[in-house]
Amino acid sequence: MNPPLFLMLCECICTLISSFLSCLSCFSFCENGNGRVHLFVSQACLKQLSTVTKVQFQNIQVIENPTPDSNIIKQVEAQIPTLHYPKPETFSRGECTQNPVTFFAILSMQRSGSGWFETLLNSHINISSNGEIFFPMDRRKNISTIILTLERVYNLDWFNSASKNECSAAVGFKWMLNQGLMEHHKEIVEYFNHRGVAVVFLFRRHLLRRMVSLLANSYDRYAKLLNGTHKSHVHSQEEAAALSRYKPIINSTSLISDLKEVEMDAVKTIKYFNSTRHMVLYYEDLITNNTKLEDVQEFLGLPKMELTSRQVKIHKGPLSDFVKNWDDVVKTLNGTEYVSFLEADY
Ligand SMILES: *[C@@H]1O[C@H](CO)[C@@H](O)[C@H](O)[C@H]1NC(C)=O
Ligand SMILES: *[C@@H]1O[C@H](CO)[C@@H](O)[C@H](O)[C@H]1NC(C)=O
Ligand SMILES: *[C@@H]1O[C@H](CO)[C@@H](O)[C@H](O)[C@H]1NC(C)=O
Ligand SMILES: *[C@@H]1O[C@H](CO)[C@@H](O)[C@H](O)[C@H]1NC(C)=O
Ligand SMILES: *[C@@H]1O[C@H](CO)[C@@H](O)[C@H](O)[C@H]1NC(C)=O
Numbered sequence: 001m002n003p004p005l006f007l008m009l010c011e012c013i014c015t016l017i018s019s020f021l022s023c024l025s026c027f028s029f030c031e032n033g034n035g036r037v038h039l040f041v042s043q044a045c046l047k048q049l050s051t052v053t054k055v056q057f058q059n060i061q062v063i064e065n066p067t068p069d070s071n072i073i074k075q076v077e078a079q080i081p082t083l084h085y086p087k088p089e090t091f092s093r094g095e096c097t098q099n100p101v102t103f104f105a106i107l108s109m110q111r112s113g114s115g116w117f118e119t120l121l122n123s124h125i126n127i128s129s130n131g132e133i134f135f136p137m138d139r140r141k142n143i144s145t146i147i148l149t150l151e152r153v154y155n156l157d158w159f160n161s162a163s164k165n166e167c168s169a170a171v172g173f174k175w176m177l178n179q180g181l182m183e184h185h186k187e188i189v190e191y192f193n194h195r196g197v198a199v200v201f202l203f204r205r206h207l208l209r210r211m212v213s214l215l216a217n218s219y220d221r222y223a224k225l226l227n228g229t230h231k232s233h234v235h236s237q238e239e240a241a242a243l244s245r246y247k248p249i250i251n252s253t254s255l256i257s258d259l260k261e262v263e264m265d266a267v268k269t270i271k272y273f274n275s276t277r278h279m280v281l282y283y284e285d286l287i288t289n290n291t292k293l294e295d296v297q298e299f300l301g302l303p304k305m306e307l308t309s310r311q312v313k314i315h316k317g318p319l320s321d322f323v324k325n326w327d328d329v330v331k332t333l334n335g336t337e338y339v340s341f342l343e344a345d346y
């Protein structure tokens with residue numbers, strides 16, 4: 001949609017809503033992100049609503065009797081992400097029944113910082129990010145079991161330590177590309193667009209570091225370096241040091257094609273999910289740029305908060321310290337498109 005037309009429609013809809021609700025501060029902004037209208041209704045306003053005005057408000061969302069130009073209204077309607085008011089079967093949302101909830105999914109790969117990212121999100125009082133819910137095979141057996149699982153999450157009927165229950169304003173989970181996501185991408189995109197699920201891609205640029213993390217983690221799964229327990233994520237410098245003492249050997253024969261394959265998976269996924277409302281994040285940017293976390297909160301329509309995590313990075317410092325056959329790796333990557341992985345240090 002071209003910008004002037006977009007602004008006009010946006011203004012028109014916001015005016016309509018505020019006049020119905022006699023609440024001028026009803027909307028905070030209306031922005032054009034990814035060409036989509038993002039309507040942010042302030043909490044103060046929603047709290048003032050009686051049941052009657054709330055019904056009217058929901059009618060406006062649906063826009064059933066368009067007066068000006070039905071064509072234009074249809075366009076806007078298609079672009080407004082639905083505001084969700086889930087009605088969980090297992091508990092009552094209490095004082096927060098009238099707060100809208102954003103649905104999201106973090107699409108990522110193993111060892112790309114998604115665990116750390118989730119602990120950051122869950123430090124927000126209104127975010128419930130429920131972890132790797134598709135880890136167990138039986139939940140991703142076929143598209144029906146996938147959708148049943150998704151429905152439970154988005155209806156707030158999924159319970160774990162991340163659940164904020166009644167006052168969640170954003171609910172989601174992380175989904176690894178190899179957990180049925182790429183296999184069933186067509187139906188999942190359809191579901192996401194139908195249900196208004198926002199997608200956060202989280203990828204890692206430094207694929208060689210990711211590979212080291214992956215090898216070390218799968219080694220620890222068997223060796224259990226920390227006094228007999230396997231840990232994927234650690235919370236102290238001592239634990240990090242203990243885990244990083246193990247130096248994996250990288251298969252230099254398959255190195256280039258392995259890196260390429262991972263790279264292509266990310267590209268393919270972004271392409272498959274292009275029609276969803278989405279944002280792309282890189283682990284490296286999250287580490288170095290605090291603004292990124294604010295972008296995420298804005299994308300999810302949340303009040304901004306300082307987010308914190310207790311997790312400690314396992315492999316810190318130059319990569320050459322953590323790979324047994326570093327010389328082979330240097331020889332293999334020298335002169336290729338991946339040569340920068342040898343130097344970059346984060
Ligand atoms: C999906 O798997 C479930 C559980 O095994 C089964 O009951 C159901 O019939 C399957 N659905 C389809 C469409 O294959
Ligand atoms: C966030 O949670 C707090 C505390 O539970 C609640 O008072 C507030 O209304 C929630 N905010 C949103 C936007 O739902
Ligand atoms: C392992 O256990 C011993 C004593 O039980 C403790 O002193 C040590 O710090 C532990 N090591 C790690 C890496 O947790
Ligand atoms: C390294 O990769 C090559 C090519 O994929 C494979 O043939 C070989 O078995 C691998 N070596 C090890 C030690 O896994
Ligand atoms: C996504 O689609 C838009 C148009 O719908 C296109 O301009 C853009 O290049 C696509 N992006 C990718 C990564 O395919």
Ligand SMILES: *[C@@H]1O[C@H](CO)[C@@H](O)[C@H](O)[C@H]1NC(C)=O
Nearest residue numbers: 285288289290291292293295
């Ligand atoms: C940090 O991210 C913001 C947007 O997310 C961007 O505008 C800014 O340029 C970034 N800063 C640096 C130093 O890269």
Ligand SMILES: *[C@@H]1O[C@H](CO)[C@@H](O)[C@H](O)[C@H]1NC(C)=O
Nearest residue numbers: 327330331332333334335342
């Ligand atoms: C990379 O290759 C060039 C020649 O192609 C060589 O001069 C250079 O020493 C190599 N670098 C390393 C770090 O092996």
